[in-house]
Amino acid sequence: MASEQSGRTELPLQYYLENEYQSLIEIFHWVANLAGSVYTDTTAVVSPEAAYAAAPLSDTHLLSQEFLLNYKHSSLDLTLPLGVGGYFDFPARSSLSLRHLREQEEKAGRGHIVELPPYQNVNASLGVTIRARRSLRTFTGKTMPLRTLSTLLFYANGVTGDIALVSEDNDPQWPTYSLGPTEAAKTRAASSGGGLNPISLYLVVRDVQTLDDGIYVYLPVEHSLKRLATFDDEARNRHLALGVSWGPNLDPATVNVTVYYVYSVYENSRKYGDLGLPFAVVEAGEIAAHLHLISTATKVGSSDIGGWEKVQTERFLGVDGLSRHLVHATVIGML
Ligand SMILES: Cc1cc2nc3c(=O)[nH]c(=O)nc-3n(C[C@H](O)[C@H](O)[C@H](O)COP(=O)(O)O)c2cc1C
Incomplete structure (x- = not known):
């Protein structure tokens, strides 16, 4: 399955898809769906689930949410x-x-x-x-x-x-x-x-x-x-x-x-x-x-x-x- 070159092991894409991908997705879903995930603010990719679950705790928002929070917020905004x-x-x-x-x-x-x-x-x-x-x-x-x-x-x-x-x-x-x-x-x-x-x-x-x-x-x-x-x-x-x-x-x-x-x-x-x-x-x-x-x-x-x-x-x-x-x-x- 795997080929070895200069001490590194290369996994074919097919092997990754069949053996690794599903468990990674499961971890991703588990983290993303934690109610109030503590990981949200430090996660590079803010999935919709993570932003939704962490909304009350987190400073990280979807970009569209940032936009909605900041536009037309008061008539003092001239x-x-x-x-x-x-x-x-x-x-x-x-x-x-x-x-x-x-x-x-x-x-x-x-x-x-x-x-x-x-x-x-x-x-x-x-x-x-x-x-x-x-x-x-x-x-x-x-x-x-x-x-x-x-x-x-x-x-x-x-x-x-x-x-x-x-x-x-x-x-x-x-x-x-x-x-x-x-x-x-x-x-x-x-x-x-x-x-x-x-x-x-x-x-x-x-x-x-x-x-x-x-x-x-x-x-x-x-x-x-x-x-x-x-x-x-x-x-x-x-x-x-x-x-x-x-x-x-x-x-x-x-x-x-x-x-x-x-x-x-x-x-x-x-x-x-x-x-x-x-x-x-x-x-x-x-x-x-x-x-x-x-x-x-x-x-x-x-x-x-x-x-x-x-x-x-x-x-x-x-x-x-x-x-x-x-x-x-x-x-x-x-x-
Ligand atoms: C903003 C927007 C994006 C959409 N994107 C897709 C799309 O990428 N592919 C697609 O097949 N249909 C797309 N649709 C069509 C919706 O799937 C479709 O409107 C919905 O299933 C309801 O069916 P109807 O339009 O026949 O009532 C989109 C509709 C809107 C309004």
């Missing part, structure tokens, strides 16, 4: 009121208006733009659709029509209206100058804190009619896609390899569109401070909920995915992981 208060002047209005300009600039800059065809007017009953929605993970791998993708994106996060930016009585306190259109900002299918829309939808496309396989970003104001990369076999395989961590019940090769929700931190934290993160995660969830319902109504399969590798996927998408972060993913496939 971060939020100052951020919100400071927002109701020129920079705020220009920031909202700039959204159009930024998208126009995005459109004019590098990268091929694909105008999406008009979305389909979907009349499905909302109650029936909500009852029918299920996470689906078995796809046929058939080609997705471009109009289907247009419909999914429009109902998920497309522009559905305008919001007035000037006060009704033309209050002179409200400045009228702005770097973009002064009267209105665009509103979307899914709601967003302050209308700031910090979530962008990055799409990895495989076999969608007329689109090259590759990476795209959805431009809601223009209802267009900007192509960031076209895939060769190597890039296609790298993305399929990322799909291995999505779990065994899904074949990544059958997914037509993987939707990645990318949060641009300063887009909303400039106004909301630490509240920006929970807002962004809520907003990604709202967009995802729309995506699932419109998928159900148009008989397309969809499922959220929690198993993505953050750093590797961000690198693959060209997202810096500093001011922009991957926060969620949804797969979509033809049934």
